[in-house]
Amino acid sequence: MTTDELSLVFAALADPTRRAILERLARGDATVNQLAEPFAMSQQAVSKHIKVLEKARLVQRTRSAQSRPCALDAVRLDAAAGWIAEHRRVWADRYDRLDEHIAQLRGRDSG
Amino acid sequence: MTTDELSLVFAALADPTRRAILERLARGDATVNQLAEPFAMSQQAVSKHIKVLEKARLVQRTRSAQSRPCALDAVRLDAAAGWIAEHRRVWADRYDRLDEHIAQLRGRDSG
């Protein structure tokens, strides 16, 4: 089950290792070995995580000689953020905080 | 693993049944049986899903006689949206779409 797009995206995000991979990729494309290095984990395990991210369409892969660089794909992330924003909005009348939350995050450019 | 707050939230969101429960709760508090009704699933199964949502702190429960109404808790949802917004922002220079995405969602008040 949970094979719909949104479920795949949230499931992919539900792992610290995968989120760390995304954070790293947000700063530029990287090879599997580059991504694997910071983790106390085999290259194959990281490869599996990347595959999960690929299936969720959060990362795209290209070929460059013998390396397979990974790059981010933001569209699905938008879908996830969209779902939250949309449904959070329903009871936003009670208290509105997301806006200032995002404003804060946008504010700390130095972080 | 994946016991950190953010992982719990994303994992909780990674299931269509649980997202449907949240959508229903966004429209008002409900009892377990009320929540269970639309699903082809036992009351116990729904109870388990609610427990997952509770552990992720997406729902809060109260006591009201023999019923245990469920209510939404938006704080963690903000955290999830915040993570996405924060990290999406890093490569937002390439193309900026989340803002108009949210603007759109906020725009369709009738939806």
Next chain:
DNA sequence: CGCGTACACAACTATTTGGTTGTGCAACGG
């Protein structure tokens, strides 16, 4: 008190997940 309702806990099961090791294979360098 005894019954029905609303819910939770426990045990069991199948499937998925997240990791391992071993190995194969394509691409480059000497």
Next chain:
DNA sequence: CCGTTGCACAACCAAATAGTTGTGTACGCG
């Protein structure tokens, strides 16, 4: 050609997930 590097595929395993049925329990009603 041969060795090294970069990565994927396969088999295997432990633990978590998502469901089931069965049962227990707290509350309210008559």
